[in-house]
Amino acid sequence: MHIDMDAFFASIEQASDPRLRGKPVIVGGRADKQRTVVCAASYEAKRLGIDSAMSCAEAFRICPQAEFVAADTAKYIFTSRAIFDMLKPYSPHVEQASVDEFCLDMTDTEKFLGPAEEVARGIKSRIRSEFGITASVGISENRLFAKIASKLKKPDGLFVLDKEDIASTLKDMPVEKITGIGSSLKRTLNGFGIFIYSDMARFGREFYFNEFGKLGLWLYGVSRGEDGGFVPSWHGEEAPPKSVGHSYTLPYNAHNPELIRAWLRLLCEMVASRLRALELEGRCLHVFLRRPDLVFVSKQKRFQVPTADGAEIFMRAMAVINDRLPRGLEKFRMRALGVSASMLTPAGGSCLFESERKRMDLIRSIDGINGKYGEWTVYPAGVNGIRPT
Numbered sequence: 001m002h003i004d005m006d007a008f009f010a011s012i013e014q015a016s017d018p019r020l021r022g023k024p025v026i027v028g029g030r031a032d033k034q035r036t037v038v039c040a041a042s043y044e045a046k047r048l049g050i051d052s053a054m055s056c057a058e059a060f061r062i063c064p065q066a067e068f069v070a071a072d073t074a075k076y077i078f079t080s081r082a083i084f085d086m087l088k089p090y091s092p093h094v095e096q097a098s099v100d101e102f103c104l105d106m107t108d109t110e111k112f113l114g115p116a117e118e119v120a121r122g123i124k125s126r127i128r129s130e131f132g133i134t135a136s137v138g139i140s141e142n143r144l145f146a147k148i149a150s151k152l153k154k155p156d157g158l159f160v161l162d163k164e165d166i167a168s169t170l171k172d173m174p175v176e177k178i179t180g181i182g183s184s185l186k187r188t189l190n191g192f193g194i195f196i197y198s199d200m201a202r203f204g205r206e207f208y209f210n211e212f213g214k215l216g217l218w219l220y221g222v223s224r225g226e227d228g229g230f231v232p233s234w235h236g237e238e239a240p241p242k243s244v245g246h247s248y249t250l251p252y253n254a255h256n257p258e259l260i261r262a263w264l265r266l267l268c269e270m271v272a273s274r275l276r277a278l279e280l281e282g283r284c285l286h287v288f289l290r291r292p293d294l295v296f297v298s299k300q301k302r303f304q305v306p307t308a309d310g311a312e313i314f315m316r317a318m319a320v321i322n323d324r325l326p327r328g329l330e331k332f333r334m335r336a337l338g339v340s341a342s343m344l345t346p347a348g349g350s351c352l353f354e355s356e357r358k359r360m361d362l363i364r365s366i367d368g369i370n371g372k373y374g375e376w377t378v379y380p381a382g383v384n385g386i387r388p389t
């Protein structure tokens with residue numbers, strides 16, 4: 001059973017402020033409309049064509065009378081935890097898939113709780129009465145298809161997708177709607193004439209394995225309504241990325257070195273976790289800073305050993321700044337900053353020293369926890385209350 005909250009952030013704002021109910025609500029990174037993107041839009045706003053990742057300025061052009069609300073991450077995380085706690089008694093395996101999605105293993109729960117569909121109705125009405133928001137629920141043979149089913153009747157939906165109905169129900173669904181099929185894989189599949197779910201079934205196991213290796217076996221399973229679980233990584237015909245970077249534009253001019261360091265630390269962690277997801281390490285580190293007068297400063301440095309450790313990347317970023325900027329961060333006013341790693345090589349994994357091995361174990365455990373309970377469940381204290389929205 002996959003439970004997906006409807007327009008989660010915007011719905012929470014509407015639930016906590018009756019003035020916002022029934023109105024187009026746009027949750028932005030900050031109350032400042034000009035410089036952030038839409039984090040979430042209420043269904044009233046979605047109906048006007050506003051959606052996440054659009055710039056707030058554009059959303060404002062579409063609907064000037066929309067209510068703009070600054071994202072309150074702490075409130076969303078608090079609600080998410082409370083929903084997670086509410087769900088725990090329904091299954092021995094309740095997993096938080098993201099801040100607004102939960103997955104429950106309902107194998108063998110029928111004799112204690114009754115049919116899954118009735119359980120889902122009960123959960124939906126509790127979410128509505130206890131939190132004042134709605135959720136869409138999908139029930140299927142496995143986690144992947146339960147997730148797909150949860151999107152079929154949004155908002156406030158409930159969809160039971162029996163295994164024997166998967167092929168007919170999803171036949172016209174574009175393949176990129178399947179979690180795990182990203183834009184590069186979509187393009188390659190399209191190249192073979194595979195555009196919609198029913199196209200996938202026209203090819204056999206051998207085809208998928210020959211063209212995609214391990215990932216092909218996963219695709220073959222998906223074409224038959226199975227969930228291979230872990231999606232193997234695949235870079236397709238494309239070479240692995242040449243660099244991995246993250247940047248952030250501050251909503252104001254910052255001159256406080258502590259604050260700038262906290263943002264840098266956060267960006268370094270984001271770069272590191274993306275490197276680890278790609279199974280890569282980087283040797284060269286670039287730091288980009290943009291001053292309020294829009295002058296762009298870019299400095300870089302090569303290091304002996306490649307790394308995908310956020311703390312190490314942060315130390316390197318500070319080394320780049322201290323060596324290459326005449327006065328370090330003191331008196332430096334800035335508007336935007338970015339960190340990027342290049343000279344990438346496949347992750348080594350051979351640790352020479354006991355301390356390095358322990359450090360790698362720690363990082364892997366943190367990745368494991370964040371993978372299971374959602375990004376930023378565990379993060380370095382140096383980030384100091386700043387979190388990505």
Ligand SMILES: [Mg+2]
Pocket residue numbers: 004005006007008100
């Ligand atoms: Mg959702």
